[in-house]
Amino acid sequence: MAEKEEFKGAVGTNYFETDPLVRGLVCGALPDDRRETVMEELSAFGAACGGELASLITTAHRDENKPKIDGNRVVYCAEQVQARRKAMDLGLLPPVPLVERMTKAYLLNQNGEGGITCPLAMTDGLVALLESHGSADQKKRYLPLLRDSSVDTPLTAGQFVTEKQGGSNVSENETRAVQQADGSWRLTGLKWFCSNPGDLWVTTAKPEGSEIVGLFLVPRLKPDGSPNTHKLLDLKNLSGTYGKATAEIEYEGTYAESIGRPSHGLAILLGSVLKTSRIHVAAASLGFGRRALVEATTWGRERIVLKRPIHDIPHVRSKLDAMKDRQEGATMAVFRMFFAVEAKDPSADVLIPLLKIGVSRDASRQVRDARLLFAGNAVDRDFSILPRLSEDALIQEIWEGTHPILAGQALKALRRQRSRDAFLAILPDAIADLLSDRLGDFSDDESVSVCIHAYESLKTSLLRSRESIPG
Ligand SMILES: Cc1cc2nc3c(=O)[nH]c(=O)nc-3n(C[C@H](O)[C@H](O)[C@H](O)COP(=O)(O)OP(=O)(O)OC[C@H]3O[C@@H](n4cnc5c(N)ncnc54)[C@H](O)[C@@H]3O)c2cc1C
The missing domain is CATH 1.10.540 (Butyryl-Coa Dehydrogenase, subunit A; domain 1)
Structure with missing residues (x-):
């Protein structure tokens, strides 16, 4: 080369x-x-x-x-x-x-x-x-x-929840909403991470006099066609996902419409908007992991050291094998989740938060392992996609909820009988017993490691049927 x-x-x-x-x-x-x-x-x-x-x-x-x-x-x-x-x-x-x-x-x-x-x-x-x-x-x-793909910025939607004081605990939002005589609302406050500000977004705010978080639609143009009164502040100088813009947005009496019952804002946010985004995080992370594997495998064949391709070196071979196994397990788990969501199977309630943690974590590991095989060339942005993939992979671990937040939600779903039974039916007996015996016992500290353990067991269990899949 x-x-x-x-x-x-x-x-x-x-x-x-x-x-x-x-x-x-x-x-x-x-x-x-x-x-x-x-x-x-x-x-x-x-x-x-x-x-x-x-x-x-x-x-x-x-x-x-x-x-x-x-x-x-x-x-x-x-x-x-x-x-x-x-x-x-x-x-x-x-x-x-x-x-x-x-x-x-x-x-x-x-x-x-x-x-x-x-x-x-x-x-x-x-x-x-x-x-x-x-x-x-x-x-x-x-x-x-x-x-409409012909608008100036196709895929034009946003979801602006996070505020300066924190994104994990949405109930601490400070943005306020005041209802008008015509039924519409006016928002005042600052949203701290606003990715892809386009023609329409969903946002959170507390109706005046209430501590309950409501959900609102905000269009860039008001119904009469005039510009809405939000102010786009600086774009953030992101390390990762910088093909799209992320800004801060100030609401200054900004026109908004409520969506769903205001008292159900958080439940609707979780059950509809964030649920969809978290399925996408799993798809995205799986894609990153796959690309890292393909780059590493190709590099292993093409990079010649001491007159032989590096994939002939035993430690490189075993690293590539481990990456392949990790990717295949993650693939089986993610598609199991897709099938469960499509079939409205209650195991999806556990699988979605669990895979948000597990697969995003796996993607970071895949990219890191690939970069170590690329060695010096791994840090050259013009040489391969790996530096960009590495930054993007970290972001998948953060946005739409960090690991402890998602672990809390996975364990909460596991405490619901239908979701638990459907999920435990996929797992090997040993881990299923551990989870069902100790549910409710786990401290916050333990919950992420319990979820990672459950995710690893899920992959092992699903990989047993790998051979039956054609191709
Ligand atoms: C590139 C990028 C784009 C983004 N785009 C958007 C967007 O378009 N819209 C949007 O709304 N948000 C967006 N976000 C924000 C993202 O969703 C938040 O960063 C994320 O939810 C975490 O919030 P935070 O950064 O404020 O961290 P914090 O909530 O301040 O958390 C800090 C640390 O404390 C831990 N922690 C917090 N609360 C708890 C708890 N209850 N239990 C255990 N641990 C806890 C967290 O795990 C974390 O490690 C974006 C983030 C990034 C990186």
Whole structure:
């Protein structure tokens, strides 16, 4: 390898066709009458990810192409907009069935977050929220906007909850909402992490005189077409996921509409918006882990040391084998979760928070292991995707809830009989007994390690059926 430009890794390949385990899992789950069509669609999507989208995303992440604020709007480079539009036009939102669109999200994330998949997660979440809790009028006005790939910034939705004093404990939000005579609301306060500020977002605020957190829709333009009164403050100088913008936003009597019953704000946020985002975190992290594995495997074949490829060195071989095992276990677990969500199986209540912890943690480990094999070249941003993937992987561990917060939610779900029974049925007896005997016993300190233990056991258990999957 004389020239650094020579290392291409996965770029130029079809991410779906080169992934027999995922092909086998998806193929086995599709109904007979749709199998051929969907497999062809996913193949076309995998080709786009390794081809045009990989190239657009790489260009969009050059320093000079980062998003900027112009007036009160974010402006993206042409390649970023084109990448979003191209991906969106290949079918990323409902009514595309969940397993198909999450498979696409997984493939897309093999190019890193890319400035696309955070906006995708939030747009998917807002579509779910509108469909489940929006009024007929809100659905009519806002669903077409979210599904429109021709707007200036496709995948245009946001979800702005976190405030300066902290994101984990939403009940501490200080933003206030005051209802108007016409039923609309005006918001005052500061949101601290606002990713992808676009045409519409969902936000949290406490109605005047109440300590209960309510949910509100905020459009960039008010119903009469005039600009809303929020102020976009500085863009954050992010290390990671910098293809999309993250800003602070100040509400100054900002127009808003309530969605769902105000007293149920937190429950709706968790059950609809954050649930969707956390499924996306698992898809994203699985994609990062897969890309790290492909880069490491390719590097192992191509990097020559002492006249032989490094994958012939025993410790490199065993590192690559461990990465492959970790990835296969995570893949089995994530697709099990997708299938459970689609089937409305109660095990999903446990699997979603558990995998948010486990798979995002695995992705960071996969990328780190790959970087150690790349050694010096691992830290050159122009050599491979790994530095960007590494930063993006850490963010998946943080946003949409840190590990202790998610562990608390996984254990809470495990205390509900239906969810517990459905989840424990997947696990080997030993860990199932430990969990069912000691539920309620775990301190906060223990809860993350208990969840990681349960996740590792889940992977081991699911891997037993690996051989039965075609491909
Ligand atoms: C790139 C990026 C983009 C983001 N975009 C958005 C966005 O668009 N919208 C949005 O709303 N948010 C966004 N966030 C914010 C993100 O969701 C929060 O960072 C996250 O929820 C954690 O909140 P915090 O950073 O305020 O940490 P804190 O809540 O201050 O937590 C600090 C530490 O304390 C621990 N901790 C806190 N509470 C508890 C508890 N009860 N039990 C145990 N441990 C606890 C946490 O695990 C963490 O380690 C974004 C974050 C990043 C990094």
